[in-house]
Amino acid sequence: MPVLASARYGKDNVRVYKVHKDEKTGVQSVTEMTVCCLLEGDIETSYTAADNSVVVATDSIKNTIYIKAKEHPVNPPELYAAHLGQHFISTYSHITTAHIKLVVHRWTRMNIDGAPHPHSFYRDSEEKRLVEATVSRSSGISLRTGIAGLSVLKSTGSAFHGFVRDEYTTLPEVWDRILSTDIDCSWTWKRFDGVEAVEKGVERFDLAHEKARTILMRTFANDYSASVQNTMYKMAEEILDVVPEVDRVALELPNKHYWEIDLSWHKGLKNKGKDAEVFAPQTNPNGLIKCEVARDETTVTIR
Numbered sequence: 001m002p003v004l005a006s007a008r009y010g011k012d013n014v015r016v017y018k019v020h021k022d023e024k025t026g027v028q029s030v031t032e033m034t035v036c037c038l039l040e041g042d043i044e045t046s047y048t049a050a051d052n053s054v055v056v057a058t059d060s061i062k063n064t065i066y067i068k069a070k071e072h073p074v075n076p077p078e079l080y081a082a083h084l085g086q087h088f089i090s091t092y093s094h095i096t097t098a099h100i101k102l103v104v105h106r107w108t109r110m111n112i113d114g115a116p117h118p119h120s121f122y123r124d125s126e127e128k129r130l131v132e133a134t135v136s137r138s139s140g141i142s143l144r145t146g147i148a149g150l151s152v153l154k155s156t157g158s159a160f161h162g163f164v165r166d167e168y169t170t171l172p173e174v175w176d177r178i179l180s181t182d183i184d185c186s187w188t189w190k191r192f193d194g195v196e197a198v199e200k201g202v203e204r205f206d207l208a209h210e211k212a213r214t215i216l217m218r219t220f221a222n223d224y225s226a227s228v229q230n231t232m233y234k235m236a237e238e239i240l241d242v243v244p245e246v247d248r249v250a251l252e253l254p255n256k257h258y259w260e261i262d263l264s265w266h267k268g269l270k271n272k273g274k275d276a277e278v279f280a281p282q283t284n285p286n287g288l289i290k291c292e293v294a295r296d297e298t299t300v301t302i303r
């Protein structure tokens with residue numbers, strides 16, 4: 001007989017915008033995010049026996065996302081995710097776990113005539129801040145947070161040689177190449193034993209985000225890259241080093257290729273190797289290099 005092996009449900013792609021108005025200064029600050037909230041628990045009978053008595057409607061889940069955004073700060077997003085998830089396991093005794101995913105979109109304050117504008121913002125890149133919270137009755141709160149879509153390019157300072165050469169190989173070895181990628185990096189925090197533990201020292205989240213972002217860019221820029229693999233490992237190592245409450249760092253980097261173009265057919269133009277100036281950026285295929293670097297095998301709970 002078939003069994004329901006796993007089940008979770010909820011609302012995805014809930015778009016939320018919140019404004020904070022400082023009445024004294026007139027300065028407003030905005031946050032826009034997209035929320036996914038899925039619930040797990042004793043909900044089997046809704047699937048197997050048409051029993052809707054165990055279903056918190058996804059419409060109610062959507063409403064709750066708005067209400068919790070009104071009741072609580074949405075910054076840092078880690079804290080909002082923890083509050084939202086905790087609500088479901090505290091309110092519904094049959095819900096055991098809430099899985100929250102937040103994507104925070106950029107609205108960067110405009111500088112007009114040299115001064116920060118009190119209420120105008122622009123999208124300066126498609127970079128996102130990501131939060132994944134698993135809020136569980138039995139094992140507290142686990143948080144994975146990160147950065148996605150940080151697009152970077154260096155025009156030199158990268159090599160790739162010494163790789164396997166056999167009857168399948170056409171790629172030449174290079175000691176100087178373009179390196180370009182969209183950085184996707186997340187870090188897993190030591191487990192928190194509840195919302196209070198997330199709230200205590202809440203500034204750790206913005207600080208870690210800033211430190212990680214700086215390390216990602218600095219390592220990308222300064223490392224004479226032997227490969228995407230080696231450069232990303234250095235990024236992860238340094239993040240683990242400067243954020244002691246993080247146990248794991250995961251990176252996912254596409255290698256976005258820029259092909260050299262032979263232009264010698266036109267008046268003998270030299271555009272290869274050291275003379276290469278005009279390249280053809282490729283959309284696909286791309287390399288895709290992933291890794292996860294762990295501090296060690298032990299897990300610790302933050303209280």
Ligand SMILES: O=c1[nH]c(=O)c2[nH]c(=O)[nH]c2[nH]1
Binds near residue numbers: 226227229287
């Ligand atoms: O940094 C790289 N890593 C690879 O594994 C690889 N493979 C490839 O064709 N180019 C590159 N570059």
